[in-house]
Amino acid sequence: MEKKKVYKSYCPQYLGLDVFGDKWTLLIIRDMMIDGKRHFREFLQSEEKIASNILTNRLNMLEAEGIVTRHEDDSHKQKIIYSLTQKGIDLFPIIMAIAEWSVTYQPVDKEKADRAKQIIAGGAEAQKEVMRILRRQHLGKF
Amino acid sequence: MEKKKVYKSYCPQYLGLDVFGDKWTLLIIRDMMIDGKRHFREFLQSEEKIASNILTNRLNMLEAEGIVTRHEDDSHKQKIIYSLTQKGIDLFPIIMAIAEWSVTYQPVDKEKADRAKQIIAGGAEAQKEVMRILRRQHLGKF
DNA sequence: ACAACCGATTTCTTTTTGCAACCGGTTTTT
DNA sequence: AAAAACCGGTTGCAAAAAGAAATCGGTTGT
Numbered sequence: 001m002e003k004k005k006v007y008k009s010y011c012p013q014y015l016g017l018d019v020f021g022d023k024w025t026l027l028i029i030r031d032m033m034i035d036g037k038r039h040f041r042e043f044l045q046s047e048e049k050i051a052s053n054i055l056t057n058r059l060n061m062l063e064a065e066g067i068v069t070r071h072e073d074d075s076h077k078q079k080i081i082y083s084l085t086q087k088g089i090d091l092f093p094i095i096m097a098i099a100e101w102s103v104t105y106q107p108v109d110k111e112k113a114d115r116a117k118q119i120i121a122g123g124a125e126a127q128k129e130v131m132r133i134l135r136r137q138h139l140g141k142f
Numbered sequence: 143m144e145k146k147k148v149y150k151s152y153c154p155q156y157l158g159l160d161v162f163g164d165k166w167t168l169l170i171i172r173d174m175m176i177d178g179k180r181h182f183r184e185f186l187q188s189e190e191k192i193a194s195n196i197l198t199n200r201l202n203m204l205e206a207e208g209i210v211t212r213h214e215d216d217s218h219k220q221k222i223i224y225s226l227t228q229k230g231i232d233l234f235p236i237i238m239a240i241a242e243w244s245v246t247y248q249p250v251d252k253e254k255a256d257r258a259k260q261i262i263a264g265g266a267e268a269q270k271e272v273m274r275i276l277r278r279q280h281l282g283k284f
Numbered sequence: 285a286c287a288a289c290c291g292a293t294t295t296c297t298t299t300t301t302g303c304a305a306c307c308g309g310t311t312t313t314t
Numbered sequence: 315a316a317a318a319a320c321c322g323g324t325t326g327c328a329a330a331a332a333g334a335a336a337t338c339g340g341t342t343g344t
Binding site: 007011012013017018019021022023027030034047048087096097098101102103105107109113116124 | 149152153155156157158160163164165168169172176188190191229232233235236238239240241243244245246250251254255
């Protein structure tokens with residue numbers, strides 16, 4: 001029994017935004033990609049102060065969408081490690097495209113802007129390298 | 143008297159999502175970029191069926207953000223033409239990054255996917271060409 | 285004169301978000 | 315061994331946003 005979701009349209013942009021077109025989802029992805037966060041409490045501590053019920057909701061959705069996976073932390077029975085899947089890692093170009101626009105038009109923090117600019121300046125190759133590192137960290141591939 | 147908005151954070155992703163991190167804003171931008179829509183009634187007719195009050199709200203916000211501009215249509219006093227600014231046109235890479243992800247992971251309409259794939263296949267150069275065309279159409283530059 | 289069309293606005297209902305307190309269990313500190 | 319801190323959540327309620335539908339006054343084409 002597969003769930004064949006019915007969409008309002010089958011336009012690429014709509015189908016993407018249907019998954020991550022809200023204020024919080026991509027910020028969680030950013031936390032994982034840029035800040036290396038992997039635990040519930042780490043996400044809670046981000047500057048934007050996501051509420052714990054919304055965080056729970058989004059993590060469940062992201063897992064259901066196959067964008068993140070949950071694993072038990074061996075060193076701590078209650079800790080859960082969140083990892084990106086390949087589908088999640090492939091959101092990186094979107095994260096970078098947003099960063100590039102904001103660096104130009106928004107009052108971004110200098111330090112954070114510099115980090116983004118560095119990857120932008122490196123072009124497609126630098127971006128691929130970051131994604132390679134994410135694969136190693138989240139999928140355990142070498 | 144400038145309005146110096148206070149943000150929850152000055153992270154690039156957050157500052158971008160603060161502007162277009164909702165279900166509708168980028169769909170309006172898509173309508174303009176991909177489907178060449180320029181009038182209120184055209185946006186209303188999109189497949190996703192945005193409500194007119196929300197459309198009004200978003201167009202006002204986009205104008206206030208300097209992403210679109212309003213002009214009177216010479217041939218029809220009541221008609222308003224919405225145009226993208228350079229700041230708006232520079233959202234195109236985000237629109238394309240979303241499309242690329244969706245083409246891989248979502249059940250996109252074949253015809254629409256093909257159009258996206260064509261631009262993706264053309265690389266950075268094809269993307270720049272589309273943006274050049276948008277500039278000509280919306281900014282009147284040659 | 286009249287119907288169709290223009291960009292909205294108004295009213296109302298439903299859904300989503302935000303906030304704060306709290307939960308049972310686990311680990312660390314004293 | 316007891317207390318404190320930390321773990322990923324859950325609950326209940328208020329506020330904000332979105333959705334649906336009817337309507338508006340002015341403009342245009344017939």
